Amino acid sequence: MAVRTRVVTDDTADSDVIRSEQMETIEWSAADKKKWLAALPEEFLLCRVVMHAWNVPLGFHDAKVNGRKVKQMDLVCDRCGTEKDARIKVTRTKVDRDSVAMHYPDGYLAPSGMYITKNDAWMELARRRKAIRRGETAETE
Numbered sequence: 001m002a003v004r005t006r007v008v009t010d011d012t013a014d015s016d017v018i019r020s021e022q023m024e025t026i027e028w029s030a031a032d033k034k035k036w037l038a039a040l041p042e043e044f045l046l047c048r049v050v051m052h053a054w055n056v057p058l059g060f061h062d063a064k065v066n067g068r069k070v071k072q073m074d075l076v077c078d079r080c081g082t083e084k085d086a087r088i089k090v091t092r093t094k095v096d097r098d099s100v101a102m103h104y105p106d107g108y109l110a111p112s113g114m115y116i117t118k119n120d121a122w123m124e125l126a127r128r129r130k131a132i133r134r135g136e137t138a139e140t141e
């Protein structure tokens with residue numbers, strides 16, 4: 001694990017305060033990643049592999065995001081419980097996609113600095129389903 005320091009300049013008016021912020025840069029090994037994936041609950045792994053099973057509600061409700069009035073639909077994944085706030089902006093002449101906010105259950109996201117690719121998730125599923133035979137490699141490119 002390496003720790004690096006970043007200098008941040010505060011750009012608010014009449015202030016030239018410079019503060020220093022400690023950022024942890026954790027370097028995860030391939031073994032750490034495999035261990036994390038092996039402990040990942042089945043429903044989280046399946047959603048990472050085949051995407052969420054969204055339960056789509058019937059309607060939208062009014063919401064405000066950063067001062068913008070939007071219509072929001074609250075989706076919930078039937079498998080893992082992840083919540084998605086999908087927003088649209090409706091005007092008299094058109095409808096545009098606005099923003100999306102995701103709320104993941106505890107344990108869904110990998111720890112900071114650990115990147116799990118789709119391939120990593122498929123590899124873990126293959127391992128659990130015993131699709132990888134002795135002598136075959138389970139390494140990603």
Ligand SMILES: [Zn+2]
Nearest residue numbers: 047052077080
């Ligand atoms: Zn899900």
